[in-house]
Amino acid sequence: MADVKIDIEQIKKLKELSGAGLTDAKQALVEAKGDFDKALEAMRKKGLTKAEKRGDRETREGRVEAYIHDGRLGAIVEVNCETSFVANTEEFKTLAHQIAMQVASMNPLYVSEKDIPEEVKNAKIKELEANFKGPENMKEKILEGQMKKAFSDKVLLNQPYILDDTKTVEQFIKESIAKTGENIAIRQFKRIELGVTE
Secondary structure, three states, rough: OOOOOHHHHHHHHHHHHHHHHHHHHHHHHOOOOOOOHHHHHHHHHHHHHHHHOOOOOOOEEEEEEEEEEEOEEEEEEEEOOOHHHHHHOHHHHHHHHHHHHHHHOOOOOOOHHHHHOOOHHHHHHHHHHHOOOOOOOHHHHHHHHHHHHHHHEHHHOOOOOOOOOEHHHHHHHHHHHHOOOOOOEEEEEEEEEEEEEO
């Protein structure tokens, strides 16, 4: 194995795609006897546990994808990743298209909970408090659960994923992060329905 010639450019490319360090990338290539695809696959298998850490990495690349249903309903989404290499893969294009389908089908209002405006949250809390009928000592916990439920179908990441409702959209994205080795983020979306204005 020591006599396997490893190209520095391959090491750099593997490092970029996997998010691993140079040493780990070189070691993977040595173990794969210089086979780039095998090395990348081995690193991706290890990657699922690193998906959480990748959530902090910057996403400056990606693509804008659209889905139109029957000429009457459509959605356009911006889904970001870290490199143009991943953005141009068929897997990433498919992911972006499926997110556009999700938006068209499920009509979310926000990408994540942090996108819900404070005034909207406050108005909902007031409404729930006014209608609260449970025990006082459980009030805070019950209201917290009711708030989460009230916005669950309006927050894209919290919605059941339309192609596999055993997982949420957020879980689907995390699985894709593990497969690609890159951070992936849904930046924005717009849904348009014929004859319906906001």
